[in-house]
Amino acid sequence: MIKRLLAGVAAAGVLGGLGFLYYAWYPPIAPIERPNPASFSAEQIERGRIVAAEGDCAECHTRTDNGGGPELAGDYRMDTPFGAIYSSNITPDVETGIGAWSEEAFRRAMHLGVSRKGVHLIPAFPYDHFTKMTDQDISDLYAYIMTRPAVHMSRRPNELPFPLSLRILQAGWKLLYLRPGVYKPDPRHDALWNRGAYLAEGNAHCGACHTPRDLMGAEKKGSAYEGAVVDNWIAPALNEHNPTPTTWTEDELFQYLRFGVAPLHGPAGGPMSPVPHRFLSTVPEEDVHAIAHYFADVDHAAEREKNDKAALARAMEESKTDLIGPNVDPDAKLYQGACAACHYNAAPTPVLGRPDLALNNALWLDEPTNLYQVMLRGLTAEEGQSGVAMPSFYNALSDKDMARIAAYLRRTRTTLPPWTNLEKKAAEVRKTVQPVPVNSSH
Incomplete structure (x- = not known):
């Protein structure tokens, strides 16, 4: 009996192996x-x-x-x-x-x-x-x-x-x-949405960077566009779990994807920068509109943007506090000296080219990775907003300095718990960045 059972298992194994081959x-x-x-x-x-x-x-x-x-x-x-x-x-x-x-x-x-x-x-x-x-x-x-x-x-x-x-x-x-097959339009949505879905899900493969992966290296089922780590940066969530206080509306998405900067969310940096500047700026505008239209639905922008006005007003008010009176907070003074001159904004909305950090993804993510990456690398005039550069602070700020600025911004610009191990994480991110020559400039 046992021999027959083992023989059957062996035969099934052989047949399964032949079937796989x-x-x-x-x-x-x-x-x-x-x-x-x-x-x-x-x-x-x-x-x-x-x-x-x-x-x-x-x-x-x-x-x-x-x-x-x-x-x-x-x-x-x-x-x-x-x-x-x-x-x-x-x-x-x-x-x-x-x-x-x-x-x-x-x-x-x-x-x-x-x-x-x-x-x-x-x-x-x-x-x-x-x-x-x-x-x-x-x-x-x-x-x-x-x-x-x-x-x-x-x-x-x-x-x-x-x-x-x-x-x-x-x-x-x-x-x-792998589930082979050409994209099939969803009859519940209009042609613009389906064009955007076809591009985002297919050729543009947005999920390849913005969806977390399992132990086999595949995109996690049920976690589409939940965000992931890519090339030592965090690719933020593109769905309703994106943590920024103002919504990624269709217009904000279009501005970002077409021109590399969104008025309320700031510039495209790191691995995302080439997408608008080298690629999507050269394709038909209606295709970029289609992608923006699709993701505005993915992140439920129409239902969420009702809170944007209050979030924007709060961010503008927070930006002004850095410049009021002799601030005794030493971290605030460090921020004022290194960052505030370029990131200060007044009501009613941020000035394009002066990203308001209270509205930026970098401060609302679970880790300070993207904030540190931008501090260390800077942004060239070819990245983010065309012609607007941010210098690298690789040599100007120590890991301790960056940790202090990150802690200050997290507690004054967000309603989220403080980040932990900030100085250690600054050192870890620094290891992923090429040293910037002392005499270089952007």
Whole structure:
């Protein structure tokens, strides 16, 4: 009896293994001659440029360390809990890029996460979002990429330990998390909402940064847009749990995504900065409106913005207190000397270019990470509001100084509990920032 039972278990295991291998196997797709750029129309190439911009393709497929690299040639380092991963060269170079890929092979990679050779791609390439893209958008993107300059450049090998380095294991990940299929419009919403949802959920893959991940590296189900840590910054929640006292309304979202600064929420810094400045500023305005329209619904802006007037008035009043009388609070004096001259605002609303910190995400998050990042890095004239810079305080403020300013702002600008271990956290964030030369300026 026991022998028969063990035999049955073994047989089931063998059949299950064979079934998994059948599921995991994809045939190679034959290489082709690099397509002639003249075979694509100017209209299709321009549509593809828009698709590439809305998907931020160049952001993750262009090396930024070691002096940088050619656009789309890959080798961008992504640090993950599993090890470092380097992006692929997606220029039309035949040997090191995807010049030998047919449109069929390209579409399979986008929709199913499988390379031309039949190898499973690591989901650092967010095919779980790209699977929702239409064939037309993928065809246009293919046309755009195949007409870019071919760059002969290999990427560094991934630094994944065994057995995570085995690509067949990605098939198991897909079995659990990938739901292939093009986005289907929701009949409960209008065309603008559905366009925004299609872009946000698909090509723009907003959840890849703004949704927390589980132990398998997948976006947590039921936690869409709850916020996550990305490149040593906190990508804030995009839903109703965003903690800022004024609502991210459709107009605020549009201003931020199109121009890199929202009047009541401040500028886009860190990993978010290229999104408005390099990409969404170059696409049709109606698409940016669609994304803003979608997320204004996700965060229930229409129901929440009734409290904005009182929150704004309170923030303006708090901003004035820093400049009233001889303040005996030593932390306030430090803040006045380092920050208040540029961040002071008076009623009725903040001046564009003078972000009011009482309204900024950085002070309302669970950790002071983003506040410290901006203090240490500053913002160049190309980030945030165009032409407006913030100097780096990397050399001007010690970890203790930053901790004092953070504590002061948290207790005077928010209604939230104080942050803890502020000086230790300042030191930890400093380690993630390149030292700023003493004589450098923004």
